[in-house]
Amino acid sequence: MKKIALTNSQYIMKKGKILRTRQLTDFEKLFEISLEGGERLDHEPGQFIMLSVCGAGEIPISVSSSPSNISSSFEVCVRAVGKVTNALHKLEAGDEIGIRGPFGKGFPIRIFEGNDLLMVAGGLGIAPLRSLIKYVFDNRRDFGKVHILLGCKSPADILFLDEIEEWNQRMDVYYECTVDRAVPEWQGQVGRITTLIPGVHLEPERTFAVVVGPPVMYKFVIKELLAKNIPGRQIMVSFERHMKCGMGKCGHCQIQHVYACQDGPVFNYDEIKYLKESY
Amino acid sequence: MKDAQYSVLRKEQFDGFISRLSKLQRVVAPVARGYNNYSFEEVSSGNGISLKYIPTILPPKKYFMPQRETLLEFDTGRGLNSEAVVECEKMTIFGIHTCDLAGIQCLNMVFTERPRDYNYLMHKRKINIIGLECNEYCDEYASCALVNASTPSGGYDLFFTDLGDRFIVHINTQIGENIIESTKFFESAGKSDLEDLTELRAGKRTLFTKEVPVEPRYIPELFDRSYNSKVWDELGERCLACGNCTLVCPTCYCFDIKDEMDLGLKSGRRNRIWDSCQLESFARVAGGENFRKERSLRQKHRYYRKFRYPVEKFSRFFCTGCGRCSRTCMAGIKLKDTLNLLIEEFEETVSTLMEGNY
Ligand SMILES: Cc1cc2nc3c(=O)[nH]c(=O)nc-3n(C[C@H](O)[C@H](O)[C@H](O)COP(=O)(O)OP(=O)(O)OC[C@H]3O[C@@H](n4cnc5c(N)ncnc54)[C@H](O)[C@@H]3O)c2cc1C
Ligand code: SF4
Ligand code: SF4
Ligand code: FES
Numbered sequence: 001m002k003k004i005a006l007t008n009s010q011y012i013m014k015k016g017k018i019l020r021t022r023q024l025t026d027f028e029k030l031f032e033i034s035l036e037g038g039e040r041l042d043h044e045p046g047q048f049i050m051l052s053v054c055g056a057g058e059i060p061i062s063v064s065s066s067p068s069n070i071s072s073s074f075e076v077c078v079r080a081v082g083k084v085t086n087a088l089h090k091l092e093a094g095d096e097i098g099i100r101g102p103f104g105k106g107f108p109i110r111i112f113e114g115n116d117l118l119m120v121a122g123g124l125g126i127a128p129l130r131s132l133i134k135y136v137f138d139n140r141r142d143f144g145k146v147h148i149l150l151g152c153k154s155p156a157d158i159l160f161l162d163e164i165e166e167w168n169q170r171m172d173v174y175y176e177c178t179v180d181r182a183v184p185e186w187q188g189q190v191g192r193i194t195t196l197i198p199g200v201h202l203e204p205e206r207t208f209a210v211v212v213g214p215p216v217m218y219k220f221v222i223k224e225l226l227a228k229n230i231p232g233r234q235i236m237v238s239f240e241r242h243m244k245c246g247m248g249k250c251g252h253c254q255i256q257h258v259y260a261c262q263d264g265p266v267f268n269y270d271e272i273k274y275l276k277e278s279y
Numbered sequence: 280m281k282d283a284q285y286s287v288l289r290k291e292q293f294d295g296f297i298s299r300l301s302k303l304q305r306v307v308a309p310v311a312r313g314y315n316n317y318s319f320e321e322v323s324s325g326n327g328i329s330l331k332y333i334p335t336i337l338p339p340k341k342y343f344m345p346q347r348e349t350l351l352e353f354d355t356g357r358g359l360n361s362e363a364v365v366e367c368e369k370m371t372i373f374g375i376h377t378c379d380l381a382g383i384q385c386l387n388m389v390f391t392e393r394p395r396d397y398n399y400l401m402h403k404r405k406i407n408i409i410g411l412e413c414n415e416y417c418d419e420y421a422s423c424a425l426v427n428a429s430t431p432s433g434g435y436d437l438f439f440t441d442l443g444d445r446f447i448v449h450i451n452t453q454i455g456e457n458i459i460e461s462t463k464f465f466e467s468a469g470k471s472d473l474e475d476l477t478e479l480r481a482g483k484r485t486l487f488t489k490e491v492p493v494e495p496r497y498i499p500e501l502f503d504r505s506y507n508s509k510v511w512d513e514l515g516e517r518c519l520a521c522g523n524c525t526l527v528c529p530t531c532y533c534f535d536i537k538d539e540m541d542l543g544l545k546s547g548r549r550n551r552i553w554d555s556c557q558l559e560s561f562a563r564v565a566g567g568e569n570f571r572k573e574r575s576l577r578q579k580h581r582y583y584r585k586f587r588y589p590v591e592k593f594s595r596f597f598c599t600g601c602g603r604c605s606r607t608c609m610a611g612i613k614l615k616d617t618l619n620l621l622i623e624e625f626e627e628t629v630s631t632l633m634e635g636n637y
Contacts (some may be wrong), residue, residue, distance in 0.1 A: 001366045004401065009363035010394045011350045011549070054353040054361065055540045055547050081565040096359035214566045242564050244536050244554075247394045251533035251556060254580075255570070257588040276506070277570055 010247055013052055013098030014039070019073055020093055024159050027080050028124070029089050030064070034073040035099060041074045043067055045131035046106030046238055046266045050246050051076065052098030056087035060243040060261070063102065064127045066134035077127040077159065103246040104265050107132050107210060107236060115206050116144040118230075120221050122151045122193055122213025126159050128238055128265075129212045133167075140172055147200055150177040151193030151217065155186050174200070193217060197224040204229040212238045219279055222269055232270040239265045239278070284450040285468035285476075288439075292464040293446070294325035297373065299462045304407075305370040307342070309335055319372065328374060330441065333417040334601045338379050338529035339372050343386055343402045344553075350398060350536070351549035365398045371407040371458070378423045378601040380410050380434040382529025388593045389532055398551070407454055410435035414479060415486060420602030422490040422615050428599045429487040430480065440476055447472045490600070491618045498596070501625055502587040506579075510620045515575025517610040522555030524604035524612070525581065530597040531555075556580055582617065 006012075015036040022030040035041060041049070043063045052058040065075035080089045091097065109132070117136065121129040136143055148167060152158045158177065167175045176196050178189035189196065193213075209225045211218045218237050225235050241253035241260040253260035255277045258267075272278040288296060300306050301323045308328040312318045317332040319339055353361035375383070390399035410431055413423075423429040431438050436455035439446045447468055450456050459465045493501060525531040535554040540547040554561065557577050563569040571577045585598040598614070605613040 001368050003364050003366050006363040006365050006397050006401070009350065009365075009397045011398075012363045013351070013359075013361055015359055052549075054355050054359060054549075055538050055544070057538045058536060058549070079565070085565075096355075098353075098359060098361065215568055240564050240566065241570065242562050244534065247396075248392075249389065249396060249532070249534070250536070250554070251584075252535075252554075252561060254562075256583070257591060277576075 011100070013100055016051075016097045016099040018091055018093050018095050018097065021091075024077065025157060028077055028159055029080070030075055030077045031088070031091075032065075032073050032075050033097070033099070038072050040072045041067075041099075041102060043074070043102035043131075044106030045109060045135045046128055047102040047104050048128075048246075048265060049076070049099055049101035050103065050243075051084075051088070052100075053084055053087040053091070054098060057084045058098070058100075058244075059084045060103075060246065062128035062131070062238075062265075064130045066131055066138055068135050068138040077124075077130070079124055101246060104261055105263065107238075107266050109135060112208050113142045114144065115208050115234075116146070116202060118147040118149070118200060118202060118207055118209040118225075120149045120151075120193065120197075120209065120211045120213070122217035122221075123153065123157070124159075125212030125214075125217070125238070126150065129210065130160065130163075132210060137170075137173075144206065145174070145202070146172065147174045147202070148176075149193060149196045149200070150175075151196075151213070152177070152179050154179050154181045155183055155188075192220070194220045194224050197221065197228065200228075202228065202230075204231070204234075207234065209235045210238075211235065214240075215279055226269075232273060233268045235269040236266055237269065237272065239267065241265070284456075285473060286448045286450060286459055286465040287468045287472050288446045288448055288465050290444055290446070296462050296464040297322060297325035297328065299464070300371060300373075300458065303461060305368060306373055307370060308373040312336070322373075330374070330411070332374075334376065334378065334421075334603050334606075336603075336607075337527060338382055338601065338603065339375055340382060340386060340529050340532070342370070342372060342406060343383065344390075344399055344532060344534075344551075345402075346553050348398060348551050349548045350551050352546070353548065354546040356545040363397075365401045367401050367405045369405045369407075371409060373409045374411040374439075375408055375435065376411060376413055376417075376601075377431050378421070378428045378599040379529050380408070380431065381426070381428040381599040382601070383408070384434045385530040385589075385593070385595070385597050385599070386532055388595075407458065408435045408437075409455075409458075410438040412438065412440040412479075414441060414483070418602065418606075420605040420613065420615070421600055422598075422602065422618075423600035424487040425489050425491050425493075425495060426596050426598055426600045427495070430483065440479065442472065442475050442479070445472070447476050491615055491622070493618065493622050495596075498586050499590045501621055502583060504625055504628075505621045508621060508624055510617065510624060511575045511579040513620075514578040514612055514617065515573055517612060518557070518574045518578050519610050520557050520559060520574050520577070521609065522557040523607045523609070525555040525557055526553060527603040527607050529599055529601055529603070530585070533561075556584070578612070 016033045020032040048062045051061045061076045064077045182190045243253045244250040248259045248262040308322045309317045309332045317335045390396040436452045438449040562571045589597040
């Protein structure tokens with residue numbers, strides 16, 4: 001059979017070079033990546049890329065840095081869980097990977113402007129949310145009050161501790177963190193992330209809530225947010241689904257008639273509340 | 280173009296036609312493969328072709344979207360270098376039934392929709408299609424009339440209808456005309472040929488009738504009301520999650536993408552492979568959640584992908600009524616039965632509502 005080179009294939013990757021890596025915990029590592037020729041990724045906070053370690057495979061990963069970064073590089077924070085993620089963790093500065101994207105609908109930042117923000121992350125949910133948090137800090141005066149709530153299993157699992165310390169010092173953000181299991185030195189809250197929400201003072205009409213975490217977490221967090229009278233269309237959730245193509249074809253990310261890779265991964269609650277498969 | 284685009288091929292010329300065509304390019308056609316099993320295979324003469332066949336084990340989608348196809352070749356020896364590729368060749372598929380023509384039309388919509396799939400588009404461009412009419416039902420599993428796929432509606436270059444001692448051939452495209460011209464076995468169609476075709480089609484209208492008692496336009500609503508039906512639980516209890524039903528379906532196109540390394544571990548390729556939403560791992564994510572863990576949910580998903588979800592997106596059903604899923608299922612799950620059960624259940628609720636017994 002004849003083999004023909006395709007110059008327009010959607011599967012063509014851009015070359016990405018790893019500039020720096022930082023081990024955040026035993027399982028999570030941060031990668032700073034630049035595209036060939038200094039090209040910008042040009043993403044929206046909340047969008048994802050398809051990242052290839054050729055030979056191991058290609059996986060969806062959220063962009064963890066803000067598009068408002070001055071440098072043209074971007075960051076991803078990856079947890080080692082399987083074949084591709086473990087292969088990626090073995091790579092170091094100078095190594096090359098493949099990048100497609102950005103894909104999907106990110107957070108509607110322009111709609112957020114002029115409103116208060118309540119950002120809630122559980123576990124690795126901080127990876128995509130960090131792109132939004134950093135964007136908001138870079139453009140802080142465009143937004144009203146900003147709340148950040150974090151939930152982690154234990155203090156050792158908290159990602160980006162140094163950055164969080166900074167947020168803690170800022171006077172223009174309300175920040176709180178809770179862990180499921182504390183250690184003696186822990187000075188923060190203990191308990192599920194849902195316990196933090198009732199205590200937040202917010203004006204529901206002008207508040208947009210952003211929730212990123214596993215289904216058990218977003219399910220209960222959304223309930224609390226609705227109890228605070230935040231309208232459904234002002235509650236944004238980011239979904240993690242199995243994804244192979246990022247282009248609405250392979251079928252893996254489908255939630256009933258909705259494709260998480262194209263219609264999402266960010267949805268507002270009113271869009272997904274009737275979809276039984278979203279929980 | 281001329282108005283009446285019909286030609287005639289005498290049966291005794293059929294073998295010569297296929298032989299001549301196969302010298303010009305690769306020809307594949309349905310051939311017998313053991314008892315009541317057929318398969319599209321390469322042919323070099325008309326004699327091996329089964330002109331009467333029930334739907335082949337795999338539909339012709341295997342030529343448009345091969346079971347395994349290389350999307351990308353890469354080399355990691357000195358940094359990362361990669362190139363997108365497609366492996367394809369010019370060919371003619373002879374003998375595609377109207378159900379499978381409809382299946383190809385479904386796939387065309389999916390893969391030409393943006394972002395376009397250029398691997399698919401290359402295959403599509405290289406393949407010529409010659410359809411073949413079913414004068415009668417293949418077997419009791421078919422439900423092509425329900426989805427309006429028992430008569431041709433485009434999707435081919437030439438379309439053959441068997442009129443006993445000859446075929447009447449509809450020429451739908453210039454490519455079809457070129458095939459006729461270059462093989463030189465065809466005669467122009469006369470009045471009696473066209474009359475015979477009209478008569479055959481009229482007979483088919485009484486022979487092929489809705490196989491399931493529901494108006495097609497109500498099917499989306501039937502499914503809207505059946506999301507919580509116990510029919511799905513019942514299917515879930517029987518289904519073995521083997522994935523055969525989706526494998527053989529002409530409109531199922533879900534895929535996986537996997538890398539493969541050469542022995543030297545420096546170069547390799549990225550392949551696209553057919554996948555099935557019926558397999559347990561299909562919707563599982565790294566966190567451990569599985570969004571369609573139960574077989575009942577996966578069966579339900581399959582049926583909604585045929586009769587509900589594509590209606591909004593593509594304005595058509597993604598079932599062609601070919602019956603393959605029912606023929607292949609070891610658990611005896613049959614599409615017509617499932618639809619009948621949904622209809623019965625729906626009618627029961629309606630009548631309870633009417634009687635005010637709820
Ligand atoms: C939109 C999106 C954003 C994501 N962002 C991040 C991120 O910022 N950081 C991060 O660490 N992880 C992220 N993930 C999860 C990440 O994609 C998976 O951890 C990764 O695909 C696992 O690949 P693997 O080869 O290492 O694991 P495998 O060895 O393939 O399998 C491990 C587990 O991961 C599941 N899995 C396999 N492939 C996929 C896939 N393509 N999509 C989802 N799950 C899969 C398998 O079902 C299995 O349960 C994101 C996922 C999505 C959909
Ligand atoms: S062929 Fe039958 S048993 Fe196999 S997955 Fe399909 S419905 Fe289930
Ligand atoms: S669902 Fe079954 S009958 Fe319908 S097109 Fe697919 S295999 Fe054929
Ligand atoms: S990732 Fe393939 S359809 Fe969404």
